Amino acid sequence: MKLALLGFGTVGQGICEILLKKKDYLKKKYDFDFNIVAVADFVNGNVYNPDGLDIPFILEQAKAKKKFTKDVVDWDNIKLIKECNADVLCELTFTDLNTGGPAIEHCKAALESGKHVVTSNKGPAALKYPEMKKLADKNGVQFLIEGTVCAGTPVINLIDGPLAGCVISKICGILNGTTNYMLSEMEKGMDYDEVLKVAQELGYAEADPTGDVEGYDARGKVTILANIVMGASLEISDVSCEGITKITSDDIKKAKEQNARWKLIGTVEKKDGKVTGSVAPEMIDLSHPLAGVMGATNALTFSTDLLGDVTIVGPGAGKIETGFSILTDILSIHRSK
Numbered sequence: 001m002k003l004a005l006l007g008f009g010t011v012g013q014g015i016c017e018i019l020l021k022k023k024d025y026l027k028k029k030y031d032f033d034f035n036i037v038a039v040a041d042f043v044n045g046n047v048y049n050p051d052g053l054d055i056p057f058i059l060e061q062a063k064a065k066k067k068f069t070k071d072v073v074d075w076d077n078i079k080l081i082k083e084c085n086a087d088v089l090c091e092l093t094f095t096d097l098n099t100g101g102p103a104i105e106h107c108k109a110a111l112e113s114g115k116h117v118v119t120s121n122k123g124p125a126a127l128k129y130p131e132m133k134k135l136a137d138k139n140g141v142q143f144l145i146e147g148t149v150c151a152g153t154p155v156i157n158l159i160d161g162p163l164a165g166c167v168i169s170k171i172c173g174i175l176n177g178t179t180n181y182m183l184s185e186m187e188k189g190m191d192y193d194e195v196l197k198v199a200q201e202l203g204y205a206e207a208d209p210t211g212d213v214e215g216y217d218a219r220g221k222v223t224i225l226a227n228i229v230m231g232a233s234l235e236i237s238d239v240s241c242e243g244i245t246k247i248t249s250d251d252i253k254k255a256k257e258q259n260a261r262w263k264l265i266g267t268v269e270k271k272d273g274k275v276t277g278s279v280a281p282e283m284i285d286l287s288h289p290l291a292g293v294m295g296a297t298n299a300l301t302f303s304t305d306l307l308g309d310v311t312i313v314g315p316g317a318g319k320i321e322t323g324f325s326i327l328t329d330i331l332s333i334h335r336s337k
C-alpha cells in the first residue's frame with residue numbers, strides 16, 4: 001500500500017514511527033507492506049518519491065525542525081495529492097471546526113482522484129461527512145475517520161464491527177481529555193483558573209483554551225457520532241453546547257457531598273426517530289462507569305438493545321495513540337482489498 005501524509009506533526013510522525021517499528025509484524029500477521037511516497041507539511045516542505053521516501057531520514061529532519069532536503073518537489077498540496085501514486089491519503093493537518101480549513105479540499109482532491117482517505121482531522125468529518133462519503137462511494141474508495149473521536153480508542157469502527165446488529169439508542173461520554181483533566185484536578189482543591197494554568201503548562205490546554213473549555217471540541221465529536229453512528233444529518237450548530245467555565249470549587253464540593261462528580265458530557269440520543277446532540281457539564285453518580293474516568297482519558301457509554309450499556313475507556317490523544325487510529329483504518333482498507 002502506498003501512503004501519502006498531509007501534515008507531518010504529532011500524528012504524522014506517530015504513524016510513521018508505528019509503521020517503522022511494526023513493519024515485520026504487519027507483514028507477517030496481515031501480509032501488509034507499505035511505502036510512504038509523499039509527505040506535505042507547512043514546516044518541512046513537500047516531498048515525493050514514487051518508489052518510497054526515506055522515512056527514518058525525514059523523521060530525523062522533522063524532529064530537528066529542518067526543511068526536507070531529499071525528494072523535494074515544487075508542487076502545492078493539491079497537485080501532490082492528485083499526481084502522486086498513493087493509494088491512501090492520510091489527512092493530518094490542523095482541525096478547523098468553523099470552515100474545515102484546507103483539509104476539506106485535501107480530502108476532496110484525494111477522493112476525486114480515486115485515493116482512499118484516512119483522517120484524524122475533525123473538520124471534514126464534522127462539517128462535510130455526507131459529502132465526503134458520497135464522493136468516496138462514487139469513486140469506489142473509502143473515507144475513514146476513527147481518529148476523529150477518542151484518538152485510537154475504538155469508537156467509530158465498533159459500530160460496524162463488534163457492535164454490528166445492535167441498535168444504539170444513546171451514546172454519552174467524556175470526549176475531551178483536557179476538561180476531564182481539569183475537573184479531576186479541581187477535586188484535589190485547585191480552582192478553575194489555577195487548574196487551567198497547570199493544564200496549559202503541561203501542554204493539555206492550548207494558549208487559547210476556548211475550544212476545549214467551552215465544549216466546542218466535544219461538540220464537533222458529538223456531531224460526528226450523531227451523523228455517523230446514528231445516521232442523522234446534524235450541523236454543528238444543531239448541537240447545544242455549554243463548557244466547564246462556570247464550574248466553581250463550590251460546585252465540586254457539593255457534588256462530592258452527593259456522592260457524585262462533575263464531568264463534561266457529550267450526548268447523542270435517538271428518540272421517536274429524532275436524533276439530538278448536546279454537550280454540558282453533568283453531575284454523574286459515582287456508581288456510573290463514567291464517574292471513575294479521571295485525568296486526560298476519554299470514555300463513551302453506548303446504550304444498546306441487545307447488550308444494555310457498553311462502556312469503552314481509553315486515550316483520547318497522543319502521538320502513538322492517535323497514530324494507531326490511522327493504522328487501524330489503513331489495515332481496514334488493506335483487509336477489504
Ligand SMILES: NC(=O)c1ccc[n+]([C@@H]2O[C@H](COP(=O)([O-])OP(=O)(O)OC[C@H]3O[C@@H](n4cnc5c(N)ncnc54)[C@H](OP(=O)(O)O)[C@@H]3O)[C@@H](O)[C@H]2O)c1
Nearest residue numbers: 007008009010011041042092093094095120121317318322
Ligand atoms: N495530537 C493528537 O493527540 C490528536 C488527537 C486526535 C485528533 N487529532 C487531530 O489530528 C490532526 C493532526 O494533529 P497533530 O497533533 O499531528 O497536529 P500538529 O502537530 O499541529 O501537526 C499538523 C502539521 O500539519 C501542518 N500543516 C497545517 N496545515 C497544513 C497544510 N495546509 N499543508 C501542509 N501542512 C500543514 C502543520 O504545520 P504548522 O505547525 O506550520 O501549522 C503541522 O506541522 C489534527 O486535525 C488534530 O485535531 C490530533
